[in-house]
Amino acid sequence: EFSCSIGDSTVSSEELDRQVRIAYEDETGILLTSIDCEEADSDIGSPINCLATNENDLELTIEGEVTDLNSDTDRIRFDWQVVSASAPGAAFEVAAARSLRNQTGAVISDVTCPQKITLETGTIVDCTGVDSQGNERELVLTLTDRKGAFDVNLRALDATPQDSTS
DSSP states (O other), X not given: OEEEEOXXXXXXXXXXXXXXXXXXXXXXXXXXXXXXEOXXXXXXXXXXXXXXXXXXXXXXXXXXXXXXXXXXXXXXEEEEEEEEEEEETHHHHHHHHHHHHHHHOOOEEEEEOOSEEEOOTXXXXXXXXXXXXXXXXXXXXXXXXXXXXXXXXXXXXXXXXXXXXX
16 A cells, blocks of 8 residues: 555556556566556546556556545555566476476477566466477476466477378
C-alpha cells in the first residue's frame, strides 16, 4: 500500500509511475527499467494499471486500486500487485540446453524458444534445437513457478511413417 498526492480528482500517470516504481523496487529489490501507468481517478475502488519492464527483462502487468482518499491532505492510498509477467524466450534457450545436458547427457544446440514466454506455473513452452547427429529436436519446458523456473524434457524422435500401401 502506498500513498500519493492527487490533483483535482485524478492521480497523474507520472505520480503513479514514481510511486509504483518505489514500491516495486522496495518490495523486490529489482530495479524497473521502464514503467508506464495510466492516469487514475482518485475515487476509492478506481483501478490502477501499469506496464513495466524490470532489469531482468521481465515485462510486467501491474494492477491495483485506490483504497483510501484523504481529502484533507489531498492524498490517496492504493494497493498494487504484479498480475502477469513475461520473459523473452531467448532467456530460456541456453538454460534449457544446459539443463537437458546436465539431466540426460543429451547435447542440444541452437535452441530456439518463442519470442515471449508468460511466467505462469504450469505453462508449457515448445522449443526446438539440434542434437549431435544434426536432427531437429523438440524440447518441452514446463514452468514450475512464476519466476521462470522450469523442467525440460526432450521429445522422442518420431518414427519414420510406414507405407500402408501393399
